[in-house]
Amino acid sequence: MLRILRKLIHSTDNKDEEAVLATLEALSQHHKEIELDRTYWVSEWSRTPLTDGIFSYKQQISSSRVSGNVVAFYSKGNNRTYFPWDIYESKEECDEACALKNDFGYAWDNALEKFIDRHGLRVRR
Numbered sequence: 001m002l003r004i005l006r007k008l009i010h011s012t013d014n015k016d017e018e019a020v021l022a023t024l025e026a027l028s029q030h031h032k033e034i035e036l037d038r039t040y041w042v043s044e045w046s047r048t049p050l051t052d053g054i055f056s057y058k059q060q061i062s063s064s065r066v067s068g069n070v071v072a073f074y075s076k077g078n079n080r081t082y083f084p085w086d087i088y089e090s091k092e093e094c095d096e097a098c099a100l101k102n103d104f105g106y107a108w109d110n111a112l113e114k115f116i117d118r119h120g121l122r123v124r125r
Contacts, residue, residue, distance in 0.1 A: 020111030
């Protein structure tokens with residue numbers, strides 16, 4: 001999945017929300033096996049007093065949901081929606097995915113929120 005993410009991101013010159021949405025739609029056509037109740041490295045947006053951005057964290061993936069062709073994953077640890085391109089076996093791969101996404105700045109996070117809503121995959125409480 002990292003190879004596909006890298007290829008899609010390097011093939012776009014724009015770093016705006018529309019470019020991110022197009023990238024997310026393209027990524028959603030690719031799938032990988034994610035085991036439930038297993039801990040992975042995930043890339044997620046974090047707003048902190050010191051810095052905003054996408055960082056690597058460990059999360060146990062506990063459930064999944066499908067909307068059309070889009071598969072989303074969830075953890076019990078937080079209220080986040082993850083996709084296959086957010087979930088990695090190693091911290092090194094996850095850190096690279098974070099760096100690629102961070103090139104888009106706030107556009108990645110804003111477009112991701114729209115993508116989640118467009119596909120009805122927001123965390124259910």
